[in-house]
Amino acid sequence: MQAKSLQWAPSPGLRVGVETSSLSQLAVLNLPGGASVNGLKARGLFVVKAMEVEGSRTASLKGHAGNKNGSLLSSVGNSTNIKWHECSLNKTDRQKLLKQKGCVIWITGLSGSGKSTVACALGGSLYHRGKLSYILDGDNVRHGLNCDLSFKAEDRAENIRRIGEVAKLFADAGVICIASVVSPYRRDRDACRAMLPAGDFVEVFMDVPLQVCEARDPKGLYKLARAGKIEGFTGVDDPYEQPLDCEIVLSHKGGACPSPCEMAEEVVSYLEDQGFLQA
Numbered sequence: 496m497q498a499k500s501l502q503w504a505p506s507p508g509l510r511v512g513v514e515t516s517s518l519s520q521l522a523v524l525n526l527p528g529g530a531s532v533n534g535l536k537a538r539g540l541f542v543v544k545a546m547e548v549e550g551s552r553t554a555s556l557k558g559h560a561g562n563k564n565g566s567l568l569s570s571v572g573n574s575t576n577i578k579w580h581e582c583s584l585n586k587t588d589r590q591k592l593l594k595q596k597g598c599v600i601w602i603t604g605l606s607g608s609g610k611s612t613v614a615c616a617l618g619g620s621l622y623h624r625g626k627l628s629y630i631l632d633g634d635n636v637r638h639g640l641n642c643d644l645s646f647k648a649e650d651r652a653e654n655i656r657r658i659g660e661v662a663k664l665f666a667d668a669g670v671i672c673i674a675s676v677v678s679p680y681r682r683d684r685d686a687c688r689a690m691l692p693a694g695d696f697v698e699v700f701m702d703v704p705l706q707v708c709e710a711r712d713p714k715g716l717y718k719l720a721r722a723g724k725i726e727g728f729t730g731v732d733d734p735y736e737q738p739l740d741c742e743i744v745l746s747h748k749g750g751a752c753p754s755p756c757e758m759a760e761e762v763v764s765y766l767e768d769q770g771f772l773q774a
């Protein structure tokens with residue numbers, strides 16, 4: 496089977512073979528119209544290689560860890576003829592230095608549900624324990640990296656994909672990355688989960704009823720949305736798909752909301768139990 500470099504534009508439902516050094520198995524996945532690989536939960540790093548197999552166009556993901564043939568070029572999305580460059584210092588070394596494990600805490604929920612507040616409380620609590628975290632807040636990232644994106648479904652998907660990729664880099668740096676983003680579509684969140692090794696993506700759902708968020712309305716956005724001055728506002732005229740099986744649910748119970756600190760401590764306990772607060 497001869498591998499050769501191709502311009503590869505993944506199409507929805509494209510079947511790809513996945514071969515990894517850590518799994519030693521071949522799996523068949525669907526690529527939903529982008530280079531992200533939904534459902535891939537294996538440790539290690541991967542490059543996408545376009546290959547021509549018996550006249551058909553097939554993409555193969557090669558685990559580059561342990562890949563002896565360092566001269567092979569890859570194509571990922573529209574980036575052709577690229578090659579992963581490995582460094583001698585790796586994530587494990589950085590984690591030892593920081594005395595913690597890099598991961599992504601993904602806080603999802605309606606506008607006004609308390610995502611940013613919990614993210615800050617969590618960051619503060621970790622800081623006081625000597626643990627390094629960094630917050631990627633949806634509102635803030637849209638002030639820079641993602642200022643070209645609107646709130647249309649495809650732009651929200653790209654917003655989440657970019658934040659997922661940046662969060663993955665922070666986790667690889669050994670940092671506990673806290674993403675606080677509405678991320679209303681399950682598929683986009685799942686795609687971010689699939690970017691990381693199993694267990695390293697911790698999804699936290701702010702389970703706060705719409706009426707509570709709307710009553711808080713700290714920025715007056717619900718009021719504008721109800722008045723028809725903002726179109727496609729999540730929870731009003733754009734859907735929010737709540738997680739079906741996330742790691743942590745922070746609930747507003749019986750008309751009362753735990754304090755942001757109490758909520759943050761719930762996440763810290765999870766991180767402690769899972770061993771993220773030590774190298």
Ligand SMILES: Nc1ncnc2c1ncn2[C@@H]1O[C@H](COP(=O)(O)OS(=O)(=O)O)[C@@H](OP(=O)(O)O)[C@H]1O
Binds near residue numbers: 611634637646650678
């Ligand atoms: N149409 C619409 N829908 C939802 N939210 C809106 C919208 N327009 C502006 N905003 C403000 O943008 C913040 C959400 O940005 P995100 O990047 O987290 O959104 S998304 O994940 O791409 O859906 C969100 O911030 P939070 O209130 O902190 O959630 C809002 O302040």
Ligand SMILES: Nc1ncnc2c1ncn2[C@@H]1O[C@H](COP(=O)(O)OP(=O)(O)O)[C@@H](O)[C@H]1O
Binds near residue numbers: 610611
């Ligand atoms: N646990 C909580 N209990 C009561 N009010 C809260 C809590 N968390 C946040 N708030 C308040 O709710 C509003 C929205 O919080 P925010 O963190 O900005 O939400 P989001 O980032 O999800 O839009 C703010 O006015 C904040 O002070």
